[in-house]
Amino acid sequence: MADLDPTRRLCTLFAEALELDHVTPDTDFFLAGGHSLSALALAVSVEEAFGVRVRVRDVFESATPELLAARLAGLAPGTVPSAAAPHRPPAAAPDIPAPGSTPPGTAVADATRWLWLERQRAEGDFGAYTVPCLLHGEGPVDPGRLRAALAALARRHPALRTVFVEFRGEPRAVLTDDEPLFDVVDVSARELSEARFGALVDDRIAVPFDPATGPLTRATLFLRTEARWSLLLLADHLVCDGRSLEILARQLVAAYADPSAAEAPRGPSVPRSTDPEAALRHWREVLLPSPAPLPLPVRGPRTEPAGATTAIAAQEIGPEALRHLTDLGRRHHAGPFAPLTAAVARTLAGLTGSTDICLGTPVDRRALLGAEDAVGFHIATVPLRLDVRADTSADDLVRHVAQRTMDAVDHSEVAFDALVAALDPPRSPGRPPFFDVWVALYPHIDTGPCAPDGIALRGGPTPLRVGMFELSFQFVEHAHGMRLVLQYDTRRYASDTAERIVQRLVDEVTLLLRDPAEPVPAAESAHQAFGGFRFDA
The missing domain is CATH 3.30.559.30 (Nonribosomal peptide synthetase, condensation domain)
Known part of the structure; x- marks a missing residue:
């Protein structure tokens, strides 16, 4: 891309972030479908291409390739700060050694440490730290193939095989060889109402994880009728977030269709320097x-x-x-x-x-x-x-x-x-x-559409009983x-x-x-809406 002028280079980067074939110099990133998450990805890619610090606010205020090119022209090259070393996802770690010896596993990122400490301080039910996702399937499903696809994804994503042990009051991430738990519940012989099926799902969600023992990922395949099935994905929050659910669903479908898809090597991790x-x-x-x-x-x-x-x-x-x-x-x-x-x-x-x-x-x-x-x-x-x-x-x-x-x-x-x-x-x-x-x-x-001899998944998170x-x-x-x-x-x-x-x-x-142009009705006051309730700061 060295032969391209800045605006043309930015058009290419905009199109990649928006997943479009092409954009014009006056294409507004947000009107074309961008949002804060994709704006962050664009800012990082522009920073890598031009060697200057680019913020999400820069994209926010200069939302077309030509406007962003003009903004970048005013930034000095090489202004990406080195700052502190960025945090990286947990890497492979040895088995847990004897007490008092070398620390087990690897240190964790600050955000993971905070979540682990919050969990340690919590009392009673740890179900609030479960990330649940209920997906409804399309296409004939083979439980064995689905189990194998999930196991292949665990080999690709170390987080799905990670547990967390305490060492001198701090969490350490330890990589294991464990596969996610997978079971099949055949309820096709029972005529379950949606309420009864929901209660069955809730009972599975309510079983908490133990971060120190794992596995910290579970999947349950519910066979409801001959052509109707659902997949409940559960993971501990220490190894999963909302975006992970989308990644897992997409890659699970790909690995089910082609097992080698899960074995594709991931690109090198190049964390952005931080300040x-x-x-x-x-x-x-x-x-x-x-x-x-x-x-x-x-x-x-x-x-x-x-x-x-x-x-x-x-x-x-x-x-x-x-x-x-x-x-x-x-x-x-x-x-x-x-x-x-x-x-x-x-x-x-x-x-x-x-x-x-x-x-x-x-x-x-x-x-x-x-x-x-x-x-x-x-x-x-x-x-x-x-x-x-x-x-x-x-x-x-x-x-x-x-x-x-x-x-x-x-x-x-x-x-x-x-x-x-x-x-x-x-x-x-x-x-x-x-x-x-x-x-x-x-x-x-x-x-997306269900491919021949494949499956498709659609759904999303489901509410927890605790929070x-x-x-x-x-x-x-x-x-x-x-x-x-x-x-x-x-x-x-x-x-x-x-x-x-x-x-x-x-x-x-x-x-x-x-x-x-329409008049806005007067808003109802707090006392009108909640008269008689007690307010507590």
Whole structure:
């Protein structure tokens, strides 16, 4: 590509990130289907090609090849900082030695260490640390071939064979030869209703993993009728995240059709250099002074950890509304996450009377780690601090959320526990630092048409009985739209309170999509919606 001018080189990189045959110099990355995750991948590829530091914000503010070329012209070559050595996924490790000898296995990334420590501090049920995915199959399935395909993927992805042992108070990753557990449950002789099948799935999900013994991945094939089957994939969060589920489903289908596909060598890992000090400076500016706890409508004082017992309240967002949400996000250089999060922020502002709303959300860091197709735990927890005022227009709020999300991605190299330690915010019992509410978007998993003598998988994550937060807004895309799921702590919130929160969120989504020329009805006050409930900070 050395003979190409910068704009033409960028057109090629844009097309690769968007998975398009070609783009023109004036193609807007986000209007063409880009979002924060693909913008991160583009930023990394542009940085590698041009040898200058490129942020997601650069793509956000210069969203066409010609605009980004002009922006890059103002950056000095060789400005990629060396900084601290980046973290790499766990590598192969020897067997566990005798106590007191050389440390077992390998050290883990900071984000994995934080998750392991959180798990050690947790009490009771560890089911909140399970990543569940229910996929519905198409095509005649051979259980033996499916088992062999999953075993082949475990050989390709070390995370699926990794366990975690404690050494002097710290986690160490140890690679094993274990294959994921695989079993077949034939329920074709029973006429199971969807509710009874769901209960069967929930029972499997409820069995926690032991990080020290493993295997930390399980699969259950449910044979429901002659032509109807489902696959439940379960993994411990230490070795799996939401994106891993999509990678596993896609590669499982490929390995089922051609076993050699799972043995294809993976490309070299080239992690991007990081600048933790710059990231901490950013977070100090954004998070200090710390956001005040939201006066949410809980039933009593928060005396115990959140999420020990949860339930869900849910509503559907239809395909037409989802299309409009996606279009709204693209107008502001984002995907549907930005308008959905804006609606959550408005909902919480209306409930609490606060204009300072801080949410927690996951950021996929694979592009930064050089691990695009790797299964494992490659996410960072980041706070999104938002200024939500009653007179802010929908467009301005969505733009604000999109900008804060891009900045969070750009400064996600600091693990959450390191961020908390550095900023030292005030602590309250029974709640995490900085935020009370979690928000996440889960894209629909669809491996495409079923090939002859092959299979196809479609589905996505399924809610847990336990959680890590008192309120978790989960937006789960599916083939016919999106499901809005509020997972709530039943010891802190009554079921009718949760239902009202969900309905209010649906109303806020409707308001975001309203024609700007139409009058906006006055928002219902927190006391009107929740009169009689006790607020507790």
